[in-house]
Amino acid sequence: MGGGSAIRQYERRFGQGESVYEKEPTIHGEKCEKYEAKTIRVFGEYEIRKTEREEYELLKKGELIGKFSKAIIEEDRFLFPLCRGTLLEVSEEGLREITTSRKAEICGLIASDGGLYSTREHPDFEVHFTSKHRELIERYNDLFKEVYGIEPHVYHKRKRDGREYFEARTYDRGVYFDLLDLGIKPKAFKFHVPFKHLDKDGLRAYLRGFFSGDGNISKSEEGFSIKISSTCEEGIKELWEAFKLLGFHPNPIHVSKKEPPLHNYYVFSIPEDEYVRFAEEIGTYHPGRAKRLESIRLKYKSEEEKEEGREG
């Protein structure tokens, strides 16, 4: 959707100034100005050129489909920043829109402890995140400001015995539909991992967000245990799959089965030989868990070093 001509829409989304061409390329048939441009990379039918004005042009089968002022160049892909925490990824696999790590972390936080709410009767376009921890609310708000340029309003809920809850909320139609379109929370009961829109960094950030909400690190006679739990079976299976995609070997999902009106819980844990990797790659902004994770990291790291010393 959106107003204006197709060219205007493309320019608003991808265009960051005028570009230059060697062979009179067109945007949807409309001729563009001629400038020198050099092909710097080809991915299948996609070609990326750099102009003398330091701009990037993206062509598909010779036709210009976008121009950008910035690009993140990696060995196997180009990333062009779009709006609202979205990147256009061009690689041998083709073209796809992915989220930045920051937006992926917001998605993980919302999937665990947040939600999207709007109905025909109450068209509030509400996006919310609830936590007992001020630190997590601050993290959510910082991410939100960077991605959407909006600072969520924080509601402070104090219960009668003095216990506190915080809730960050926005009521913005654009933000609501942007997150709804990713399919992260199709219903209040359900969540999904937006695999199509996540690269490996995005997956890690999504898991960090989710773990900051619905994760836990317990300590008992057998040492520490890192777990993730949810009432959503589909969602927990996807989280398990996400860890597998990152090369982790999560333990099998187990279930605490109950009859209505109670709900089942689904839980899986991370094997102990992957605790250090979990701490270094995933991590958390939950204050209590971050502290425990750091002590786990130091303990296992020193054991690994001792082991290496013995072998050496």
Add this chain to the structure above:
Amino acid sequence: MKRSSEDKMSHATVWMWGDDLEAVRVNSEKYVSKRWRETIKECVIGITGRERDEGTIFYLTAYSSNPKRVGDLAERLLNAALNLEGDVKVDFVTILLSDHMNSEKESYRDDLEHVEEEYKINRQILTEKFGMDSRVKTKAGGREIIVVPEMSLKCELDSDYANKIITDVVDFDFQRVKNFIHSLSKNLIYEGLAKHIVGYKLFIDIERLEIESISTYKDKVYVRLATLLS
């Protein structure tokens, strides 16, 4: 009725994480006034929650035959749960209207000594069963094997306000389960919802438990057992 949704004809979720605390009473009362029929014998209120510092799962169930009390009961149960120590999250408050007296079937009358004895016996049986497993034997290599089964401890509470209240705590750590069930019961008594503890019952599903993980700690091998998702 904001965010209240019916799963089936007979039960509805009246509150979930993120909703305003006041919504639980309003939604419960609306649901009951709309759905209570002459044939309804009892309303079952279920609280599904977790303490996320240690990962303990808990359930609260209260039974009432008085439709006028359901809203208040649901709100006070939610308060009792949210007032627990730690990073508590209540996922759902769900109510079910039934043509039967479900509370009569829920009777847990063991004392704690019996529960502890039963826990020891169950662990012994499981050690014999899983100590023979090739994965455990390989990892153990002669070291002591400790089986750690996931368990559910239920506690029946007497109440003047409801027909009955049941607490149910699920975890791998027996001590944590006991401590948690005491905190829950204490909160329910403090809220004026329960009078005293009637008894307990331990549930360890020996037949369905499978190996969830095997780990080593301080020269011991720990085998965690749980009901795996098929």
